[in-house]
Amino acid sequence: MMDRVIEYVHTRQILDSRGRPTVEVEVGSRGGRIGRASAPSGASTGSHEACEIRDGDPDEYAGLGVGHVLRTIKENIAPHIKGLDCMDQQDVDQLMVDLDGTPQKTRFGANAILPISLAVSRLAADHAELPLYRYLGGVGACDLPVPFVNVINGWCVGGCVFRVLLFNFINGGAHASHALDIQELMIVPMGAKDFCHAMRMSCEIFYSLGELLRSKNYSVNVGDEGGYAPALSSIEEAFSLLSLAVKKAGYCEGEDIFFACDIAATELYSDSCYHLKREDKQFSRDEMIEYLAGLVKTYPLMSIEDGLEENDISGFAELTKACGDRVQIVGDDLTVTSEVRLKEAIELSAINTILIKPNQIGTLSETLRCIALAKDHGIGVMISHRSGETEDPYIADLAVAVNAGQIKTGSVSRTDRVSKYNRLLRIAEELGGAAQYGTFLKNKRFT
Ligand code: PGA
Ligand code: ZN
Secondary structure, three states: OHHHEEEEEEEEEEEOOOOOEEEEEEEEEOOOOEEEEEOOEOOOOOOOOOOOEEOOOOOOHHHOOOHHHHHHHHHHHHHHHOOOEOOOHHHHHHHHHHHHOOOOOOOOOHHHHHHHHHHHHHHHHHHHOOOHHHHHHOOOOOEEOEEOEEEEEOEOOOOOOOOOEEOOEEOOOOOOOEOOOOOEEEEEOOOOOOHHHHHHHHHHHHHHHHHHHHHOOOOOOEOOOOOEOOOOOOHHHHHHHHHHHHHHOOOOEOOOEEEEEEOOHHHHEEOOEEEEOOOOEEEOHHHHHHHHHHHHHHOOEEEEEOOOOOOOHHHHHHHHHHHOOOOEEEEOOOOOOOHHHHHHHHHOOOOOEEEEOHHHHOOHHHHHHHHHHHHHOOOEEEEEOOOEOOOOOHHHHHHHHOOOOEEEOOOOOOHHHHHHHHHHHHHHHHHHHHOEEOHHHHOOOOO
16 A cells, blocks of 8 residues: 555646647656556636646747746646545545635646646556556447547638636637537447547548549548648538548448538527528528538537527527437537536536546546446446547547447547547457447447
8 A cells, every 4th residue: 555655746838639738747656656648638728627826927828838837747736646545536636626615616727736646546556557448448449439430520620719717817719710610520339349440430431532622622631639621611511521521431321331520519609599600591590400400410420518698598499309219419518527507507408428528627536426326327428538648548548438438539540539549449458358349339329
């Protein structure tokens, strides 16, 4: 036990996939072992998320520095963590939650708390001499998730909003350049026989979509999450190109491959209306629900994330009523990995699936509690990256640990995205014959 005592917490600034500073933490034990983790960062962040704190000094990294957070860790958190057993994850996390003492972690910032929480679990796994997924999930952790692979990124690189807490000021903004009105379109290789096969199918469709776009003189530049970001004329055009790409790659839509989308509707919402600017359309809430239900009828769409804005929980319930029997209605900004918000959503039957982003809530323990609550109520669990990521593949292990059965971690380009898929390929190999694939989705019917 003495070996597992946390002896030091070291922190440094590293860079994320957008070249923005982020926080990395190393936690060391008396036994000489080390656990390391870093904080990802969102762009279309929900207003109910735990806060991300940045320095706001325009002379350094355009205000995006994390020097203040590094000092907070050193001065206000590390002294309390030292001396604790790294296997007491809940105690470590609760201590940080209590020290912060605010509902959205506005005192320390989730970007201070989360990397410590994750690094402590890695240290504990190392002491247990187990891979992270096995340490977190036990012997039953063997379900490789169905990847939701981003192939079209609606919003371009660098054009993303960042809402950060600059000490006490919330900064907002708007996405600058839209290639498509919705945030992302994904392919879902439901028909794959295993995870390795799922990645092969996804890559082949990604290549064939690239060729198709090139042949039509569209850009094949990629967005923050690695999908192509062509300036298409409509969502319908995006779906039909996708259908063609699936066919050209030799797969069958609605059997091998389904589609999924993240509307990120909060970003489209103003003056009580949803504005699809590229298509010059405006929808009321009811029209938006009708529009989305229409897409479900027309395309092999099996998952719609954030179809409505983050505060319209009764609208989500309407949407779930309209098409939740045929499609996953996924809460992201609506639920922000919060047990409290998920409870509300369950009571109103507002969603049937929750997106899980650990930095939306700020600690591993709270993340695991939210996942457990979802599972207890038959709500699907999709583990997710953020649009700003590091090479840290933590969420790959998390997805297997909790047998989520689904992961959304971008395209098959950009190493920040591929690092998660590669980690899953290694886990699949390690599990060998014990590995399963997408058990949760296997028994569902999507039409
Ligand atoms: P983010 O959203 O930009 O807030 O990370 C990503 C997503 O939901 O796909
Ligand atoms: Zn989302």
